[in-house]
Amino acid sequence: MQDIIIKTRNLNKKYNDFYAIKDFSFELKHGEICGIIGKNGAGKSTFFKSLSGQIFPTSGEMEIFNKTGKEILEARKRIGFMIEAPEFFGDFTAEQNLEYFRRQKGIPEKNIVSKMLNIVELEHRSKKKFKEYSMGMKQRLGLALSLMNNPDCLILDEPTNGLDPEGRNDIKRLLLKLNRENNVTIMISSHILTEIEAIGSRFVFVKDGKIVKDLSKEELYSTSRKAIKFKVDNTAKATQVLEREFTGIEYKVLADSEIIIYNLLEKSPEINTKLASNGILIYNFTIEGENLEEYFLDLIGGKSYE
Numbered sequence: 441m442q443d444i445i446i447k448t449r450n451l452n453k454k455y456n457d458f459y460a461i462k463d464f465s466f467e468l469k470h471g472e473i474c475g476i477i478g479k480n481g482a483g484k485s486t487f488f489k490s491l492s493g494q495i496f497p498t499s500g501e502m503e504i505f506n507k508t509g510k511e512i513l514e515a516r517k518r519i520g521f522m523i524e525a526p527e528f529f530g531d532f533t534a535e536q537n538l539e540y541f542r543r544q545k546g547i548p549e550k551n552i553v554s555k556m557l558n559i560v561e562l563e564h565r566s567k568k569k570f571k572e573y574s575m576g577m578k579q580r581l582g583l584a585l586s587l588m589n590n591p592d593c594l595i596l597d598e599p600t601n602g603l604d605p606e607g608r609n610d611i612k613r614l615l616l617k618l619n620r621e622n623n624v625t626i627m628i629s630s631h632i633l634t635e636i637e638a639i640g641s642r643f644v645f646v647k648d649g650k651i652v653k654d655l656s657k658e659e660l661y662s663t664s665r666k667a668i669k670f671k672v673d674n675t676a677k678a679t680q681v682l683e684r685e686f687t688g689i690e691y692k693v694l695a696d697s698e699i700i701i702y703n704l705l706e707k708s709p710e711i712n713t714k715l716a717s718n719g720i721l722i723y724n725f726t727i728e729g730e731n732l733e734e735y736f737l738d739l740i741g742g743k744s745y746e
């Protein structure tokens with residue numbers, strides 16, 4: 441059986457009559473990289489802050505490493521949290537900042553600072569002042585701080601926010617390395633879905649404070665909707681043929697003369713033949729699953745096809 445790192449049952453956080461999270465029942469299993477996906481205000485940070493102890497849930501149950509009640513305080517130390525941008529000192533170097541937090545956290549091992557800077561690949565920039573750091577370097581230093589306790593689990597709220605593609609890739613690579621080589625379980629929230637798709641093993645979709653879907657990567661790919669996609673030489677003519685020949689067809693014309701058909705998958709050979717027999721040139725006729733971004737937009741953007 442897989443170890444459960446975090447377990448919540450009907451967790452609620454209410455502000456007056458408003459539920460920031462409602463009936464959150466969730467399990468984080470050892471070894472996972474779990475993506476928490478939701479729009480602004482969906483409740484991701486509220487959930488993370490409830491786990492970190494920054495806020496108190498209104499009701500519900502919570503277990504961390506199988507501990508409840510007061511024992512949670514100790515169990516929490518096995519988790520590295522990065523929830524809001526850490527308050528580093530601008531005039532301190534990376535090394536001085538981490539040294540400050542090492543003392544504050546009472547970590548006796550002095551070389552932990554250089555070890556952490558190494559992991560997040562800031563060792564060559566460790567003498568530079570924090571205020572002179574790029575956004576990506578600041579995020580990496582934040583990650584170094586959350587790793588200082590040698591945690592078994594990392595909980596990161598939008599760690600790639602505001603980063604350029606290179607910075608996002610750096611964080612992604614680091615997280616994968618920590619997960620694979622150091623066995624660190626990771627829970628991460630982000631708006632950048634395609635990134636979670638690349639590294640996540642499980643996806644939890646949150647809408648208006650509720651978990652609306654919780655599924656593994658395999659389940660995601662097998663349940664997400666399939667569609668027919670191809671490119672034509674003449675979209676106007678192609679759509680005329682499609683509408684005339686296939687009643688009830690659901691399609692969209694994409695950029696670059698591509699057409700995507702969301703239903704009638706079983707008729708794909710006929711569609712292909714009909715278009716060709718009407719003199720339309722077809723390129724790259726494929727059947728493909730939606731990626732996570734499309735799935736997410738359908739799920740929380742109002743459309744539903746379950």
Ligand SMILES: Nc1ncnc2c1ncn2[C@@H]1O[C@H](COP(=O)(O)OP(=O)(O)OP(=O)(O)O)[C@@H](O)[C@H]1O
Nearest residue numbers: 455459460461478479480481482483484485486487
């Ligand atoms: N202290 C508070 N008082 C009242 N409402 C709050 C408070 N904190 C959060 N909320 C509300 O709870 C809801 C969930 O907020 P939360 O910060 O968890 O969302 P989020 O999914 O993390 O969004 P974002 O991606 O923007 O951080 C929002 O509607 C927010 O306005």
